[in-house]
Amino acid sequence: MSLLKLEHVTKRFGGLTAVSDFNLDLQEGELVGLIGPNGAGKTTIFNLITNTYLVSEGKVILGGKDITGMKTDRITAEGIARTFQNIRLFGELTALDNVRTAFHLRLKSSVLSAVFGLPGYRKEEKEIDDKAMLLLKTLGLEKYKDDLAGSLPYGLQRKLEISRALATNPKVLLLDEPAAGMNPEETLALAALIMRIRKEFNLTVLLIEHDMSLVMSICERIVVLDHGVTIARGLPKEIQNNPEVITAYLGTGDLYA
Template sequence: MEVLRTEHATMQFGGLTAVNDFNLCLNQGEIVALIGPNGAGKTTAFNMITGVYKPTQGAIFFKDENITGMRPDQITKLGIARTFQNIRLFKDLSVMDNVLIANHLHVRSNFLEAVFRFPRYRREEKEMRKKSIALLEKTGLVSVQNEKASSLPYGMQRKLEIARALATDPEILLLDEPAAGMNPRETEDLTHFIRGIQKEFGLTIFMIEHHMEVVMGISDRIYVLDYGVTIAEGTPSEIQNNRKVIEAYLGVAENA
């Protein structure tokens, strides 16, 4: 079943077209990668989907609902969460507090109920903490729940950012270069982690990644952008043997 699609999504900044006529389809339960050289427009595509940018042209649909132009918080509440290339944790807060903050997205209590700790807010707070503990257990972070986010090793900070995104109850999870800056052992561990959460939470995952061993080892399908234009789409084996993709990455013809 289709859960997300973009139709001719285009993003221009003045005279520069960062993404041109981007047509994407994500089916439920897939892991799909978006790859391309630096400056190809990958993060811009993510920003259009998550409401950071409103496309100059085209439209974006989440389960047939047009979400073009919605605010990021509205899109997250619908069920689309993301992480960022540069980790954006609340570094001075604990692991637990980082996850609890994300849980507040679905709180029904109003500001006064929270300030004066009315019964409804106390019930919701208890439920959020219970849910956060369960999430930290499933993501292997419960043993460090009281540690400052900034004190965690780099790989665990990446996992915490993903756990925080999972706390918003997404159906689609967008990962922006989750393996950036990781050594081979951390990269392998993250690959297993992503596979695990995809199955555990029944997620559809859309990711940008430069580590080809991650992309080829985990993706069902791959889209390739070059200078804002989609030059290929297919399975990992099809992409590996695509002449246009080879030229985009190497800058030479395949038979050169």
């Protein structure tokens, strides 16, 4: 079943077309890779899905519901969560509070019942605490719960960002270069982690990544972008041998072209 669908999505910044006529049909439970050289428009597509940028043309549909132009926080509530290319944690908050913040959107109690600690709020807060701790445990971060997020080492910050995204209870998880700055062993561990959470949380994953070993090993399908244009789509094997993709990444090989 199609879960997230992008139809003819186009984004123009003035005269520059960052993404043109992009189509994607993400099936439930799939893990799709989005690759392309720097400046190809990959992150722009994430920003269009979450309406951080307004779509110029086209539609974004989640589970049959048109979410184009919906406010970013509503889209998150509908079930799309993301991580960021340059980690955007709440640095001065603890790891636990980072995760707890992401549960806020499901809070039903009013401000006054929160301030006066009414039973309804206390119950919800207890649930949030438990769920947040469970999430940290699942990702092996429980012993850092009281550390400030900004003081954690890089790899753990990446993990914490993923657990924060999971706390919003997403259907679709958008991962923006999760392996950036990781060494090969860490990347391997990350691949295992992505496969594990995908199963545990019933996720559909769209992954932007430059690390080809990661993309080729875990993605079921790959979409390749260059200058905002989709130049190839298919299975990892097909992409590896696609001459157009190789040209986009490496050039033509002809010095005098």
